[in-house]
Amino acid sequence: MDKHYISAQHITVEDLARIVENGMKIELSDDARQRVLRCRSFLDDKIERTSEPIYGITTGFGSLCSVSIDKDSLSTLQRNLVMSHSCGMGDEVPAEIVKYMLLLKVQSLCYGYSGVQLQTVERLVAMFNEDITPIVYQQGSLGASGDLAPLANMCLPLLGLGEVRMNGERMSGEELNKRMGWQPITLASKEGLALLNGTQFMSAYSVWSLVRAKRLSVWADVIATMSLEAYDGLISPFYASAHIMRPHKGQVETARRVYSLLEGSEMITRHKEHVQDPYSFRCVPQVHGAAKDAIGYVESVVTTEVNSATDNPIVVPDEDMVISAGNFHGEPLALANDFLAISLSELASISGQRTYQLISGKRGLPAFLVAKPGLNSGFMIPQYAVASVVSQNKQLATPASVDSIESSLGQEDHVSMGANAATKCARVVDNVYRVLGVELMNAAQALEFRRPLRSSAKIEKLFDDYREHVAFVDIDRVMYTDMAKSERFLRENDATKYL
Numbered sequence: 001m002d003k004h005y006i007s008a009q010h011i012t013v014e015d016l017a018r019i020v021e022n023g024m025k026i027e028l029s030d031d032a033r034q035r036v037l038r039c040r041s042f043l044d045d046k047i048e049r050t051s052e053p054i055y056g057i058t059t060g061f062g063s064l065c066s067v068s069i070d071k072d073s074l075s076t077l078q079r080n081l082v083m084s085h086s087c088g089m090g091d092e093v094p095a096e097i098v099k100y101m102l103l104l105k106v107q108s109l110c111y112g113y114s115g116v117q118l119q120t121v122e123r124l125v126a127m128f129n130e131d132i133t134p135i136v137y138q139q140g141s142l143g144a145s146g147d148l149a150p151l152a153n154m155c156l157p158l159l160g161l162g163e164v165r166m167n168g169e170r171m172s173g174e175e176l177n178k179r180m181g182w183q184p185i186t187l188a189s190k191e192g193l194a195l196l197n198g199t200q201f202m203s204a205y206s207v208w209s210l211v212r213a214k215r216l217s218v219w220a221d222v223i224a225t226m227s228l229e230a231y232d233g234l235i236s237p238f239y240a241s242a243h244i245m246r247p248h249k250g251q252v253e254t255a256r257r258v259y260s261l262l263e264g265s266e267m268i269t270r271h272k273e274h275v276q277d278p279y280s281f282r283c284v285p286q287v288h289g290a291a292k293d294a295i296g297y298v299e300s301v302v303t304t305e306v307n308s309a310t311d312n313p314i315v316v317p318d319e320d321m322v323i324s325a326g327n328f329h330g331e332p333l334a335l336a337n338d339f340l341a342i343s344l345s346e347l348a349s350i351s352g353q354r355t356y357q358l359i360s361g362k363r364g365l366p367a368f369l370v371a372k373p374g375l376n377s378g379f380m381i382p383q384y385a386v387a388s389v390v391s392q393n394k395q396l397a398t399p400a401s402v403d404s405i406e407s408s409l410g411q412e413d414h415v416s417m418g419a420n421a422a423t424k425c426a427r428v429v430d431n432v433y434r435v436l437g438v439e440l441m442n443a444a445q446a447l448e449f450r451r452p453l454r455s456s457a458k459i460e461k462l463f464d465d466y467r468e469h470v471a472f473v474d475i476d477r478v479m480y481t482d483m484a485k486s487e488r489f490l491r492e493n494d495a496t497k498y499l
Helices: 013-021 030-049 071-085 095-109 118-129 148-159 173-180 191-196 200-230 249-261 284-306 331-358 380-396 418-448 457-467 480-492
Strands: 003-006 025-028 089-092 137-139 163-166 169-172 314-316 321-323
Touching: 013 095, 013 200, 013 284, 025 030, 025 095, 025 118, 030 118, 030 314, 071 148, 071 191, 095 118, 095 148, 095 200, 118 148, 137 148, 148 163, 148 173, 148 191, 148 200, 163 173, 169 173, 200 249, 200 284, 200 331, 200 418, 200 457, 249 284, 284 331, 331 380, 331 418, 380 418, 418 457, 418 480
Parallel strands: 003 025
Antiparallel strands: 089 137, 163 169, 314 321
8 A cells, every 4th residue: 555755845635635535554754753853842942941921832822821831730731722622513524534634734743833742743643544533523613723623622532532433433532542552642832732723624624625626527517518418509609719718717628628528429510400508508618617717726725725834833943933823714714615615506506507408398308308298207306406405505605704703702803714614615515416416317318318319429438337327217216316326426436537
């Protein structure tokens, strides 16, 4: 199995996905180890030779920053911080996203600006490699002073507390340590803050959603192309000449992709009685393209974030400084996740309209795509279900980042709500898979009513692969299982193989 060495070198969103999705092990590079050791050594020395209070290290936290802590209690202060802040609520965070959290926390600590002990980082690495996922909850972070509650829950097992899942079994942190032969970590000064002050909860969700958004963007293009064929649509909206004069990058890319997908089709080149298609077909380059451009922007923000130290205070050995600042504030991710949710909800919205057009009994297609209507309802209710999901996306796409609630007695008086933005964006991602899955089901059904005409080799390949999972609907049958199979087909297959 391949191994990834954690270092201060640039890491991409695709790198992170490759590590987590392929079950790769991680190991600290020599450079990462030296950065961690050097920063910790500097911080210990700084505490010894400094009489002035240092926020979060020799003082309390948040609005208690004016309360000084004696040196003999610094470890207790950090342990108390982790315990008192582990206030997550709601549904459990999926194991895959917890894996991202662990990976991103290790990555951030290894830049050498956090002042943690090497053994603390190595324990997080061991948990990742042994596929030990702490129990973390989705609610509780304001996305401002770091993802305090979820990161505290994630780090409780370091202290022999909290809960984890290992080999499918849920157990206490204490039981985990017994089975692994581990001793609880005794946190040194600053360590609790380093573990909790960070954006790794928001970032983990952001990476997960972004990776899937990029995949969904390709699927949306491919499925829309099959729908265009099934609807007997026009090729002219995809001519390059129509986009040179308005050259948004995503728009040009989308038009080029659809045009390429239709190369060799006998259906798209035949004579058409109609001269214009509805917007949901005609404006695919403009709508899908705008979503691509949004995804590109979000990737730039998320990439910067995962290559950053986001805890507080920041320890800077080269400048002999410990800086209390605000790198934990999640505003960049809050805005980015809101933007991503909006753009993805638009992909679902236009897909839902294509599904509606396909079942509307137009252009020679039977109403509800069923050969014997009346006795059979055919594809009537899958479109209802899609309409419900599309409507829910509109609600989920309402920005979280425009909200703020004062906390910590006014010390933390503007928060990003980035955690809420990230978790609801992930719900939009799941919904888009469902909506596109139903469109594919309708497009494949409609395409069969065009036989013996054939589409391009690429679209026919998709059709054949899909038919191995979902059969043609001749008379009414239970539909929710077909809808679930369609969603699973999109999640488990790579759309780029049809390009």
